[in-house]
Amino acid sequence: MLLSKKASLKRKLKSSSLNSSRKKSKVVPVGVDELPWKTLTRPSVSGVEEDVGLLMLEEVEDVEVVYEDTGSGRFAKFNFKGKAPQVVEDTPEGGETTRAEITDVSAESQKLSDEILENEGSEEDTFDTDALPNWAPHTLHPILLQSLHRRNFTDPTPIQAKALPVALKGKDVVGIAETGSGKTLAYGIPILQYILxxxxxxxxDKRQLKALILAPTRELALQVSSHLKACLSTPGPTEKSDDAGAPRAKGPPRVSVAAIVGGMSAQKQRRVLERGVDVLIATPGRLWDLLSEDDSLATQLKALKFLVLDEADRMIETGHFAELDNIVRLTLRQSREDDNDPEFLGEQRDDEEREIADGEDNEDGGKDELQTFVFSATLSKDLQKNLKKAKRKGVNRKATASTLDELLMKLDFRDPDPEIIDLSPEGVFVSSLKQSQVECMSADKDVYLYYFLLRYPGRSLIFLSSIDGIRRLSPLMELLQLKAFPLHSQLQQKQRLKNLDRFKSIPNSILLATDIAARGLDIPAVDHVIHYQIPRSADVYVHRNGRTARASREGFSLLMCAPDEKRILRGLLSSLGTLDSNEIPDMPIEIDLLDKLKARVQLARKIDTAQHKVKKEKHDKNWMRETAEAMELELDSDFADSDDGAGPKRSDKHDSKNAQLKAELKHLLSQPLIARGISKRYITSGARDIVNELIDNSHNRTMLGFKHSDARTDLVNYKTSARKRKAKPEASVEETEEWTGLGS
Incomplete structure (x- = not known):
């Protein structure tokens, strides 16, 4: 039915165009092919050979290009400066058509074009719900169903199954679920369903902002944007996708989604907002900067339909709360200014209950209420109880336990009883995550880390608490020929995204990151999470571990604990209430190999220190020289002599020393690492039998004498063997099997 209507509209438009071409006597061509092009001869000095390069040159006079901004993008139009060329055709009656008639025909054609645009994409508005039976109860839009089917999301995740029924009914939702559980679509699908x-x-027509999603980090905001864009259309067999993986729509998008983050062009982001968007994903800092310059955007925020706080507990930390608090104030109802008046509180609560009971609709056809979504992986039980209390009964917000409690109590929940969905796993961590620890001195952490990366190759995410630690560790990893990429807040945004893409695409790569990578990032197939430095809060520790063991995958977490960090670790685990530091098993380490690896690490440190010293000296000299030139001063003879005379000699001496150290390190890296018990001359005469491993290609590539295994398996086997050794000799077979079962 829809297809026939669309075809009928196109036939009408074609007929209208033919009739108008018969009636019009004067036409101003606006198409590129209709412009009065003139063919020119090619200059002999153009440097282009006769049969290669340009085929011909053309030019057109008295034409200017005018760009017009519309809701669907920026388009070019051609206007004639001088006298426009005329195409004269006699009408059937031999007369000429008036300008009013031409205007009427153009208006009719524009009307038909709008009708065709409204019916464009009708082929996508149908979907067989039998293909996704588990999504059928939610009655989603066909475009969403097609996207879910294309991405093989056959079943909703637990948080989606719990949140979607209440969210689609318009209730406020506070969701707590483990990382990688699908929280983005849990709030994204209701928003897209409403707009579609x-x-x-x-x-x-300019689009009006309907949904605002606030995220704590730039990477998370861009990730949410790409996920929502991927849910909006289904490409055909020849249609391409954009850089984010979302299909490119033909013509204006059904739903306009934009991300506003720091580190990118603010001017370009302003142009995007001027055209209008439906869904805006932003970080609080950049959004507040744009709000300070754009009153129209602040007005749109007051009329929002959806407000989402993703990873809310992260946004209340230092440097985020001020901007977030200011943005949240814009979404409050005007009457909230008088909420200290008890009589007003009672009257407003009665008014709200009557509005909910009457179900008064606004001009958009929905209730004139803001729907709020708050999602996180950690949320205190006390806060959940506070949110369940009546919002208008004089709750003392200043007495709340934490800043997060204060923030959520400031949110203007239109729903008097927001839905609390707590799917956090028992014991805080998912069952597919295995944890281990290594106790070592702070100076030996580099050696133990190097051992783990060689022993268990894979995609490893290493968390450090300081940027200086990343800057020290990054060149060390490079000298040891490991593929390591830094990620911290002082990198340019393009470099941050580039390093993140490299980490996702390169196997056995390493990401050295601060806690900006601990929240919400969906990095596929992270094998190991290594806590090089112990976090200072339990929620950060939970979120760090959440980067692995996502979406029912197995994961591994390693704690590197120095003696001065034991107290912090005990406090951190005791606040979780589920683990004790003595219950986290130790990682098995081959001590004999550590001495060989320590020589490599120490040599790499010497090279890095020497290179850093040379760079610092050059930087200081260049700064001194530039400062003297700027102040029009002459440097003294001592500085000039050291720079021109002894300087090059000392530089050559440093270069030769560094080259010698690098050659020595290269030689050490080329030597094989052989475990104890293996004969270097005869591989069959050692204490360890490695012949079968070499034949079936199951040996470790960097350490001869070990099988190619993962850290989870070795940890379980190590625990099992330790329990067997501790078992009493008189213990029965059943008791021994019970001990080993606990280890697995």
Whole structure:
């Protein structure tokens, strides 16, 4: 039915165009092919050979290009400066058509074009729900169902199954679920469902902001944007996708999604907001900067339909709370200014209950209420109880336990009883995560880390608490020929995204990151999470571990604990209430190999120190020289002599020493690492039998004498063997098997 209507509209438009071409006597061509092009001869000095390069040159006079911004993008139009060329055709009656008639025909054609635009994409508005039976109860839009089917999301995750029924009914939702559980679509699908169910926006109408999603980090905001864009259309067999993996829509998008983050062009982001967007994903800092310059955007925030706080507990930390608090104030109802008046509180609560009971609709066809979503992986039980209390009964917000409690109590929940969905796993961590620890001195952490990376190759995410630690460790990893990429807040945004993409695409790569990578990032197939430095809070520790063991995958977490960090670790685990530091098993380490690796690490440190010293000296000299030139001063003879005379000699001496150290390190890296018990001359005469491992290619590539295994398996086997050794000799077979079962 829809297809026939669309074809009928196109036939009408074609007929209208033919009739108008017969009636019009004067036409101003606006198409590129209709412009009065003139062919020119090619200059002999153009440097282009006769049969290669340019085929011909053309030019057109008295034409200017005018760019027009519309809701669907920026388009070019051609206007004639001088006298426009005329195409004269006699009408059937031999007369000429008036300008009013031409205007009427153009208006009719524009009307038909708008009708076709409204019916464009009708082929995508149908979907067989039998293909996704588990999504059928939610009655989602066909475009969403097609996207879910294309991405093989056949079943909703637990948080989606719990949140979607209440969210689609318009209730406020506070969701707590483990990392990698699908929280983005849990709040994203209701937003997209609401917008897709509304009539399409015409190309010349500016879109009004309907949903604001606040995220703590730039990477998370861009990730949410790409996920939502991927849910909006299904490409055909020849249609390409954009850089984010989302299909490119033909013509204006059904739903406009934009990300506003720091580190990118603010001017370009302003142009995006001027055109209008439906869903805006932003970090608080950049959004507040744009709000300070754009009153129209602040006005749109007051009329929001959806407000989402993703990873809310992260945004209340230092440097985020001020901007977030200011943005949240813009979403409050005007009457909230008088919420200290008890009589007003009672009257407003009665008014709200009557509005909910009456179900008064606004001009968009929905209730004139803001729907709020708050999602996180950690949320205190006390806060959940506070949110369940009546919002208008004089709750003392200043007496709340934490800043997060204060923030959520400031949110203007339109729902008097927000839905609390707590799916956090028992024991805080998912069952597919295995944890281990290594106790060592702070100076030996580099050696133990190097051992683990060689022993268990894979995609490893190493967390450090300081940027200086990353800057010290990054060149060390490079000298040891490991593929390591830094990620911290002082890198440019393009470099941060580039390093993140490299880590995702390169196997056996390493990401050295601060806690900006601990929240919400969906990095596929992270094998190991290594806590090089112990975090200072339990929620950060939970979120760090959440980067692995995502979406029912197995994961491994390693704690590197120095003696001065034991007290911090005990306090951190005791606050979780589920683990004790003595219950985390120790990682098995081959001590004999550590001495060989220590020589490599110490040599790499010497090279890095020497290189850093040379760089610092050059930087100081260049700074001194530039400062003297700027102040029009002459440097003294001592500085000039050291720079021109002894300087090059000392530089050559440093270069030769560094080259010697690098050659020595290269020689050490080329030597094989052989475990104890293996004969270097005869591989069959050692204490360890490695012949079968070499034949079936199951040996470790960097350490001869070990099988190619993962850290989880070795940890379980180590625990099992330790329990067997501790078992009493008189213990029965059943008791021994019970001990080993506990280890697995």
């Amino acid at each position: 169910s509304k009539p399409k926006t015409k190309s010349n």
